[in-house]
Amino acid sequence: MAGIYIYSDKGPLAAELVGFAKTTGKAVNIVTFDQNSAASAAEYGADKVYLLAGDSLLVENNARAAAKFLMNEEAELFLVGSTPRGRDIAARIAGYLQCAMVSDVSSIVINDGQVSTERMIYGGAVIQSEMIDGMAVLTIPPGKFEAASGTAEIATVNINADSRVSLITTAPIVKKGVDISAADKIVCIGLGMEKKQDMQIAQDLAQVLGAEISCTRGIAEERQWLPQYIGISGETVKPSLYLSMGVSGQVQHVVGMREAQIIVGIDINDKAPIFDAADYGIVGDMFEIVPLLIQEIKNI
Amino acid sequence: MGKVIACYKWVPDEADIKINSDHTIDLSKAKWKISDYDKNAIEAAVQAAQVLEGKAVSLTFGGANAKSSLKDALSRGPDEACWINSDLASEADGFVTATVLAAAVRKMEDVSLVICAEGASDTYARQITPRLGAELDWPVITSVSNISINGNTIRAERQLDDCIQTVEAELPAVISVLPEVNDAPLPSLKAVIAASKKPVTELGDKDLGITDLTSKTRVQSQKAYVMIRKNIIFTEGDALDQVKELVGNLKKEGIL
Ligand SMILES: Cc1cc2nc3c(=O)[nH]c(=O)nc-3n(C[C@H](O)[C@H](O)[C@H](O)COP(=O)(O)OP(=O)(O)OC[C@H]3O[C@@H](n4cnc5c(N)ncnc54)[C@H](O)[C@@H]3O)c2cc1C
Ligand SMILES: Nc1ncnc2c1ncn2[C@@H]1O[C@H](COP(=O)(O)O)[C@@H](O)[C@H]1O
Numbered sequence: 001m002a003g004i005y006i007y008s009d010k011g012p013l014a015a016e017l018v019g020f021a022k023t024t025g026k027a028v029n030i031v032t033f034d035q036n037s038a039a040s041a042a043e044y045g046a047d048k049v050y051l052l053a054g055d056s057l058l059v060e061n062n063a064r065a066a067a068k069f070l071m072n073e074e075a076e077l078f079l080v081g082s083t084p085r086g087r088d089i090a091a092r093i094a095g096y097l098q099c100a101m102v103s104d105v106s107s108i109v110i111n112d113g114q115v116s117t118e119r120m121i122y123g124g125a126v127i128q129s130e131m132i133d134g135m136a137v138l139t140i141p142p143g144k145f146e147a148a149s150g151t152a153e154i155a156t157v158n159i160n161a162d163s164r165v166s167l168i169t170t171a172p173i174v175k176k177g178v179d180i181s182a183a184d185k186i187v188c189i190g191l192g193m194e195k196k197q198d199m200q201i202a203q204d205l206a207q208v209l210g211a212e213i214s215c216t217r218g219i220a221e222e223r224q225w226l227p228q229y230i231g232i233s234g235e236t237v238k239p240s241l242y243l244s245m246g247v248s249g250q251v252q253h254v255v256g257m258r259e260a261q262i263i264v265g266i267d268i269n270d271k272a273p274i275f276d277a278a279d280y281g282i283v284g285d286m287f288e289i290v291p292l293l294i295q296e297i298k299n300i
Numbered sequence: 301m302g303k304v305i306a307c308y309k310w311v312p313d314e315a316d317i318k319i320n321s322d323h324t325i326d327l328s329k330a331k332w333k334i335s336d337y338d339k340n341a342i343e344a345a346v347q348a349a350q351v352l353e354g355k356a357v358s359l360t361f362g363g364a365n366a367k368s369s370l371k372d373a374l375s376r377g378p379d380e381a382c383w384i385n386s387d388l389a390s391e392a393d394g395f396v397t398a399t400v401l402a403a404a405v406r407k408m409e410d411v412s413l414v415i416c417a418e419g420a421s422d423t424y425a426r427q428i429t430p431r432l433g434a435e436l437d438w439p440v441i442t443s444v445s446n447i448s449i450n451g452n453t454i455r456a457e458r459q460l461d462d463c464i465q466t467v468e469a470e471l472p473a474v475i476s477v478l479p480e481v482n483d484a485p486l487p488s489l490k491a492v493i494a495a496s497k498k499p500v501t502e503l504g505d506k507d508l509g510i511t512d513l514t515s516k517t518r519v520q521s522q523k524a525y526v527m528i529r530k531n532i533i534f535t536e537g538d539a540l541d542q543v544k545e546l547v548g549n550l551k552k553e554g555i556l
Pocket of ligand 2: 307308309310335338341359360361362389397401415416417418419420421423424425426427428429
């Protein structure tokens with residue numbers, strides 16, 4: 001059946017995409033690949049839930065069969081939650097269908113069968129708007145739309161999953177600590193901090209401020225000091241205060257925090273781009289500035 | 301013994317983007333570079349080619365100015381470079397790019413592995429790798445943080461948002477690597493000199509025998525995100541005075 005098809009490996013995000021899809025007046029269908037997800041998805045307010053049962057432990061292995069399904073159903077639009085799995089299966093399906101795909105869209109407008117989208121390019125420095133005629137695959141990050149709810153019937157379709165990639169082991173990532181996307185104040189450390197034990201000054205500052213600690217990608221992914229980081233490939237935060245030390249402030253990082261109410265940068269290099277993004281800045285050595293700052297705040 | 305292809309994109313440096321008064325962008329002053337994370341893809345391909353005892357070949361689909369990228373790419377270790385020189389590159393969407401890259405891979409015989417980066421510095425669409433895999437109808441492994449190759453089998457660790465998966469596939473395959481997969485070293489002077497002697501294959505899009513290379517998406521506009529901040533930077537006086545100024549302002553803002 002024509003209409004909008006939706007997939008996300010994160011249930012709540014699928015419900016948000018249903019919330020958007022329903023505003024178009026088109027039929028709204030959710031695609032799932034396992035029994036449990038289908039059962040939850042049946043409560044997200046879609047018209048129908050399809051369980052494409054293919055027996056693979058890797059969701060992405062269903063791409064080829066899902067593409068065929070969408071083609072047979074004459075899907076008009078395929079909306080996928082932007083997560084690593086979501087982006088992968090979405091792009092593989094777009095590849096098999098040889099159709100348009102726009103990743104991580106920040107806005108969608110549908111008019112007379114034409115789809116207009118906006119997304120960020122150049123690390124967040126530029127907003128690009130695009131127009132598509134015909135079938136499109138779009139990936140959409142969480143938090144853009146109100147989730148829908150309501151009961152749908154589940155239809156099971158047997159498919160043949162692609163078995164060429166096999167899962168050997170899965171190790172869950174246990175994210176310790178608070179979720180920084182909800183933090184009211186954030187102290188952010190960057191690669192300017194060279195030793196893990198130096199994180200203590202950031203912790204001390206965070207404590208007097210009542211802030212959480214976060215970081216840039218390199219601190220989280222290369223050095224693995226902290227679980228979450230801010231930026232285009234990390235978290236988006238909207239605190240009342242974002243204060244950084246040893247963060248150069250390149251656009252891929254700044255894009256994740258530029259909605260903060262007040263941005264403060266401390267960096268030794270007066271040319272660091274963080275100062276263009278900041279309300280207040282101090283050019284100086286964090287090991288000199290931050291202890292003084294802690295003392296001054298304590299003195300209030 | 302097969303070839304390992306490293307896909308890289310030649311992109312303007314986003315730090316050099318100038319913003320016009322109407323918020324359109326000016327790239328005329330920008331320096332161009334190999335997309336940041338593609339340096340890790342090239343390094344991964346060089347390492348994989350060593351294990352497979354095959355050749356590492358860099359592959360780019362770019363316009364005339366991508367000629368300057370070839371020596372840079374080769375100085376990072378590949379044995380050969382392939383450049384699809386086409387004006388279509390500047391306006392190519394994911395469909396066109398994946399179609400062209402797939403055709404180029406098919407044209408090179410005996411390819412074992414194609415390695416892309418997680419995402420390009422300009423688009424960061426994280427789209428091309430799975431799309432290219434679908435075009436070739438090869439197995440795809442994305443978000444790879446660790447690779448080991450044994451015989452004809454690739455075993456990869458995938459870093460996802462909620463877990464780390466270990467997966468396996470038989471070659472040929474298409475993979476995308478995260479920048480954390482390796483340290484891409486700066487090329488040595490010796491490597492830079494050696495690069496100029498390495499073979500380069502230049503092809504036009506017409507040489508690939510593709511009939512339809514029309515983008516499925518049409519770009520309507522590109523507007524700069526304009527940041528409006530106070531930009532009050534304390535540089536005068538000693539550190540304590542600066543800190544006092546900052547704290548005074550944060551109090552006024554109602555933050556402290
Ligand atoms: C496609 C893509 C996606 C990316 N996604 C992200 C993302 O989501 N998040 C992210 O953070 N990055 C991301 N990056 C990386 C980003 O481009 C930058 O490389 C990164 O943010 C820089 O991290 P940094 O500021 O910690 O380190 P650096 O750029 O190395 O900056 C360190 C700073 O510390 C300063 N410093 C050194 N010593 C001191 C001292 N004693 N006191 C004070 N200051 C000092 C230096 O002057 C410098 O400004 C991405 C890149 C690409 C290409
Ligand atoms: N024009 C191109 N030429 C060669 N490789 C490319 C090109 N465009 C994208 N790629 C590869 O695909 C990856 C992902 O690109 P993207 O999906 O646009 O983020 C890049 O990091 C490159 O490895």
